[in-house]
Amino acid sequence: MDAPLMRMLVTRPEPDAQSTLARLAALGIEAVAAPVMVRQTLDTSLPPADGFTAMVLTSTNALRALDERDMLARYRHLPVFAVGDRTAMEARAAGFDRVSSAAGAFADLVNAMTIARVPGPIFYPAGRHQSADLAGALAPLGVMVATAKVYEMVAVEALPADIVAQLGGGIDAVLCYSRRTAQIFAALAGDVPVDRRRHLGMLCIAEAVAEPLLEARFSRIALADRPDEDAMMALALAFAREQTGP
Template sequence: MTRMLVTRPEPDAQSSVARLQALDIVALAAPLMERVTLQVSLPPADGFAAVVLTSANAVRTLVDRGDAAAYAHLPVLAVGDRTAREAEAAGFERVSSAAGNADDLVNAIGLSGLKGPLFYPTGKHQSADLAKALAPLGVMVATAKVYDMVAISALPAAVLEGLGAGSINAVLVYSRRTAEIFADLAQSLDRAQRQALAMLCMSEAVAEPLLETHFNRISLADRPDEDAMMALALGFARAQTGP
């Protein structure tokens, strides 16, 4: 039976494991990062036209800090449906989703006619510079780094053994930084082991650090979302064992 490793942080890792198990895929979680709240001062909500969200972790951090309610009356422009759902659950009243990636979000903001200023709570490590991308549109962004995703120091011994022995057939990778961390922590795998391991990636950008470190068995999701990752995982499992 196909066995897969989920590398995304909690609580999302357990959610993905449960979905894989519902597809009759054996799955285990090995989160490669842990979310840490940063103690920074946030600007008052007055004067902002909207809140921009590129991560569900930004919403969770605002909730953990007790700051979500102060901004909940503002419109929210979320990068994708999962982040939008997290915002709604946190009490934000008017939430829309770009249903895509950072480029889709920039396009959605441009079409919205909002000129800002926009409040952008985000992580310490950003995959895209939203303020820079919106500057040509004349949209001002106030960025606040409210959390950090801290890499673990080593893969669990049982996971590393499973990767080397081939008992873990595929790894689900959701972000470029996760890919970079995995490549670093899996340095003990030899070239043959790397080439035998299937890496199921959310996008080309996510896959790049893996290709650079000789993980060549790469598959990409059709869209940058969890449903597409589940479809990718199911397709891989069926290809290994038959329908």
């Protein structure tokens, strides 16, 4: 068996972190997970499904939160607009029959809904911390959005000591999947020396994710071609091969 190409750190929450570790291992890349956020389901009041024309999903965490509250059945009859293919796949697995994927980022989702001329009102189960405003984006179209904050991603207080030590030497790259993840990681990795930050590869799913890392003086940034897991795996493999050779 070939030796691992290098060692990477996965910062995304569970259970997604384990899926990413498995995919990296299949590429011959050794990796370790240190999620910087933990999901908590919120006991928010949820609206009845009557009257909604569709449901929007920008994260699989919304599905998980609804499932934990045993509320998925209430909304399964609604067509679903998902931000990406992974979220769409999870929605289908959860029993939703009419699911479409914008196959991209938030702007792609808004564009897809604009083209579809969804009349509204729309149900949007979301996280407490939102990186974009769906209601504001659809307001010019006259589409009403009912947002219910069904989960919260809570930042961990510290990285494990062994991970901090490896960031000083041993971990070659860090995978970041959201802007908030990058912000939290940058804060938790404050003791990593500046010269080390210049050499540590930061693999980001989008340009917006890289911005807080650059502000924290992590300067070796690489961006995925698309905001999805397949593109992140391609980025990780390309980065590893660049460092170690084919």
